């Protein structure tokens with residue numbers, strides 16, 4: 001009913017608007033006044049966490065994309081090698097895991113069969129398994145050694161939204177916690193990142209408050225047969241997520257690419273007026289930002305219609321943007337928390353305009369409990 005949806009047309013839209021609160025709830029109580037991260041639910045001892053020599057993240061769909069973001073953060077902060085693998089591929093290739101491997105599994109529902117089978121396989125190989133999950137008491141956390149609950153509240157829409165953003169937060173918390181335990185980051189560095197994480201609910205709200213241009217864009221693009229999404233670094237998983245949302249809700253062909261891969265093939269797809277969304281990393285010391293600007297110039301020169309997600313105050317890209325979507329200024333690693341939101345809204349709105357059932361897209365189930 002409309003009341004259950006809090007006055008929104010879809011659970012998905014309601015859940016998109018719940019994200020500031022959901023992210024705040026994921027962060028709640030993790031950080032004490034002495035500036036130490038405490039992840040109470042982790043039942044793996046600090047001594048064991050110091051022995052870990054490899055992390056393998058296993059998940060499906062949107063949760064897999066959260067895992068791709070986690071890899072960038074965890075390796076950067078902890079220097080522990082981190083692989084990310086689709087749960088449906090993991091156990092069929094005789095993966096190398098053992099007692100010093102930390103398997104991190106990400107599942108909103110906690111009931112995804114592919115993921116469950118993968119962690120069972122990992123535990124048979126004696127790996128320690130930590131679940132990032134939104135559903136208390138579900139099967140995956142029950143069969144894991146440890147759990148970080150995301151506390152996003154029930155997610156009803158088949159498309160994951162607040163589930164994804166809170167998974168990202170849990171991954172950041174895990175990365176920082178491991179860095180704290182292993183001493184690869186100092187307390188003040190962790191404090192700086194935690195402080196920025198604590199700003200996120202307000203910044204996500206800011207994105208939602210300025211969402212009207214994205215809604216307008218959805219009506220303009222409702223008849224497009226194909227849309228591309230590009231990003232680099234953590235913007236790459238954001239591009240993949242933007243494309244998945246469009247496929248599952250609007251039934252539009254969409255692809256996410258690492259922008260640097262364009263020249264290795266996908267650039268041949270660029271055609272007159274093809275919509276291409278690009279996530280621009282924050283302006284910083286590294287070359288990433290400028291590389292993405294060149295990628296935008298390349299697709300624009302070949303006729304693409306460019307929709308550019310870029311931080312406020314960055315005007316370098318303006319000459320190459322047909323549409324600008326402004327994002328709050330945040331650090332590179334945390335940018336997915338703000339950059340994903342317009343893409344969720346875009347897919348939700350476009351599917352609405354096309355008359356689709358946004359909460360229950362065709363052929364999909366909320367939790368995929370068969371392999």
Ligand code: AGP
Pocket residue numbers: 060061062063106107108109110111112115158159160161248366367368
């Ligand atoms: C996301 O919008 C999808 N519906 C789907 O990819 C989902 O993320 C995937 O099935 C994994 O689900 P889980 O997080 O509940 O394990």
